[in-house]
Amino acid sequence: MSTAAHAIFPAPPIGHAAPSSALRDALPVIDLAALGDATRHTPLHARLAHIARDIGFFYLEGHGIDTAQIERLQAISRRFFELPPQAKERIAIRNSRHFRGYTGVGGEITRLRPDLREQIDFGEELPAIDESPDTPAWWGLQGPNQWPGELPELQREILAWQEAARQVAKRLLQAFLVALEQPATALDALVAPPHNNRLKIIRYPSQEHGRPDQGVGAHKDGGLLTLLLQDKVGGLQVLTPQGWLDVPPRENAFVVNIGEMLELATNGYLRANEHRVVSPRSGASRYSIAYFFSPSLHAQEVPLLDLPPHLARLARGPESDPHNPLFTHIGTNALKGRLRSHLDVAQRYYPDLAPRR
Template sequence: MEQLPILNLSDWHAGGQSRHAFITKLADAARRIGFFYLTGHGIELARQQQVLLLARDFFALPLADKLAVKMTNTPHFRGYTRLQGELTLGKPDLREQFDIMQEETANPPRSDVPKWSQLQGPNQWPSQLPQMKTILLEWQQDLADTSVALLKALAVALEQSETAFDATIDAGPYQHMKLIRYPNANGETSGQGVGAHKDPGYLTLVLQDKQSGLEVQTDEGWLSIPPLEGAFVVNIGELLELASNGYLKATYHRVTSPPAGVERYSCAFFMAAQLNATVPLLPLPEYLARQALGPASDPLNPLFHQVGQNVLKGRLRSHPDVAKAHYASFANAI
């Protein structure tokens, strides 16, 4: 079975023949498997290890301290989710997590603005870890900058201007990040760390610790994606599949629970267009357009070109407790 390609982002920044070779390799990875390792991104190994250590420190807090920043406190889908509190395809995932997005001012509920505007708001931060806010917001912005560079490269790979997506991120791309802890499964729980799914945005960057668990669906079966020190695992999201009319591939992936006596920690960053944007359908050259089969269609999971609508749909389905607490009259309409 094949292995994930390794792309070095410094080749893109170098220009010339190095950039050309990077684009060729990127186009193949994004089209054929939808996943690749990314090196040369300029984010030091020490900072990566600092974020993973911070994840360990947070999840080691007493449950009462974590529940003080539980996600159901607000309608903004930020904060702590306890074990089996998130669903994938209607089944609970065996993981606990801490979600943040951009630090924003909350919009007051109004009937004349889209419901997805309630996604905007402040993050929740545990008082026991005062350093967490500064570290994670700086980390999140660095990953956003890396993602924007990749998005420009992907536009060129599709034979568009590298500014093709700029109108959808000119106010800053939508950012969503989560620290995640996967305990080992026992006889009373499934091994579903996270069930098979596609990511809804433009791009996802995942930092893994030393424990495997991430798997990608291929024509030959499920491919294990072991950690590669210093590298991020990058995957194509559904918005890029939409924008390219299915030429680029958003791939199903999952996480299996670690073996007995082992825990797994990771940090996942999701970048999408800004919430008020509409994803464009790119005018691909004819020879590429002939290979675009249209985005995958799932009647149980419709895709919307309007970004805020698409993001809110996914959040409501994944977090029914937040939906019940803050979107009860609206959730069934998604």
């Protein structure tokens, strides 16, 4: 990893609060279209900043993505998981040093425990960086995707979704910047091409009562913003001071949460929130599509925004677990997360950096 990278080590994060069945309040809803001109601060921007700081999760409507496109992506995602096991295994993530491809149930690790989900990971469709002794390991994150030959339509829909979601995420990021009294373009260089955004399509199989139910373990997302599209089966929960709050599905709305890189850029004014997915018990699988809007590897470092004094006073600094440090260097931070989550890829392509079991 780059020796220029440095970790952020403030006070350790607060531990898990006890689950609370008394939490019934739904997450707030933000209408992206209502935020209007990204150059003018409005009361809606102030509400956005308040929600993001104090809650960290919200529903996003008014995003402008056509319902038909959403339905096509959801349908073809289900078709992918219906492919024969051997078809999915041909594009297994262990065959890609770029961390792209299929992972079976239990193949991804969160907090040292296997996640009970199967998924396929995509990134931006870009050429690989040539390997050499002087090339930092994190350049291995850039490269082509793996596509199932049995489902050629998937590539078209995924690439179209990446473009649509990128535009929504950039508009939302600009709205955040205006809300924090920054120029809307303040982080344009951070998200300029070549892009480094990721996409997962995920299936959580039903688990019987009495069996482990870690669909995905409690974690924070590492990018700037996450746009999550859920189906009608619940299971997503966000940690609040009162305990775990259910995030029920809302048709054609994204669930949005802040990532650690935006927490770094705002010196902790905006906070990445801890969340998890509990496996469904209903006998039906849960499907979701997660888009991770992330800094470009070419941007190198996450800049620190110059917040006005009345906001800077409320910035508590970013949280960082000494066992999972945050780095201001983008590539170092991104690779660290992948190595921990995908031990098969780490051991095959990054043996000197692979975590020990």
